[in-house]
Amino acid sequence: MILVLNGPNLGRLGTREPDIYGAETFEDLATLCRDTGRKLGEHVEVRQTNDEAELIGWIHEAADGRIPVVLNPAAFTHYSYALRDAIAMRTAPLVEVHISNPAAREEFRHNSVVAGVATGTIAGFGLQSYVLALHAIAEMNTTS
């Protein structure tokens, strides 16, 4: 089982700044992640919330269940120390993902407060960032 967790505004993919985030919807993203999981022999559950408290609760759930996570923290990436502290308690791999490449965008997106407690980060490959992250987790599961 792998949890794919998404932070604020990602539920609006498809209509949200399509020049940056593409034309595919959140449902397309969820289908892509579940299909990738099927190919990798992993059950993938995809969730999205605009609520910091709910997202932190899911990170706690993953820590308690030793469940690997693919996380797009969206704007929380840049300022949520509470989310960072929750991720620091992780008990399984957690891959930070971004659809865009935040390092190539506005200055305030250049810093991730969660990167230092993630296993690693994949950014800038559109929805394929999630596919790469799922592969990375599947690889770690089979080699560890």
Ligand code: DQA
């Ligand atoms: C994002 C990048 C963040 O800077 C932004 O706030 C998002 C999406 C991405 O996937 O490219 O909401 O995480």
